[in-house]
Amino acid sequence: MKLPFEPVIFGYEINIHLVLEYLAFFLGYRYYVFLRKRTVDTIVSTNRLSIILGAAIGAFLGSRIMGFLENPVFPIDATSILELFNAKTIMGGLFGGLLGVEIAKKIIGEKESSGDLFTFPVILGIFIGRIGCFLSGTNEFTYGKETTFFMGMNLGDNIIRHPIALYELIFLIILFFVLQKLKTRNLKNGLLFQYFMIAYFAFRFFVEFLKPNYFLIFGISSIQILCLICLLYYNKTILNLFVKNAS
Incomplete structure (x- = not known):
């Protein structure tokens, strides 16, 4: 299959990444509803809705802010300004969503x-979205540097590159099953999500070194700085993990 994958249906070129992005939101939400029906939720429905709203607002703002900071260029023409508003990144969405949830919980007084x-x-949502990124090849900035690594691929510009989106898909599959295994150990409420955030942001910190980032601060990208902020946010959980493993 040639990348970028740009299917044409009834004479119209389909933006496969956009289609899968919407599908990621839809299936992610349906999966959430499915799990909630089978889980004893200690948070009442009204508070849960407030938390979801906080997460959505935080994720929207965070994804746009980090999308801009990934390559902070101030455009002067209308087309570039439109592209600026469309710039987004899942990393900003995740951390922004986290902050949005914490703010919402403070407002409604939710302690759980x-x-x-x-x-x-x-x-699941990230996984589906990353399939779209992979199929978009070099149309999305999820491709890596030129490489001779055996998994290197031509992503659309006739250069053998690290397929960063493919690496992430493999990582997410592994992470899903590891967290499913940990879930059976009756973890303290909230730890499962914290472990996910720590693992995902640590993975993204290291995989960013394989991307051809142009905007760097002290040799690392803005995404990597966000990763470090997130890991610092969870420093107590990380420390407890090391202490627990050491003992």
């Missing part, structure tokens, strides 16, 4: 951890 129920739907 709320992330575990979102963990696997979020992984």
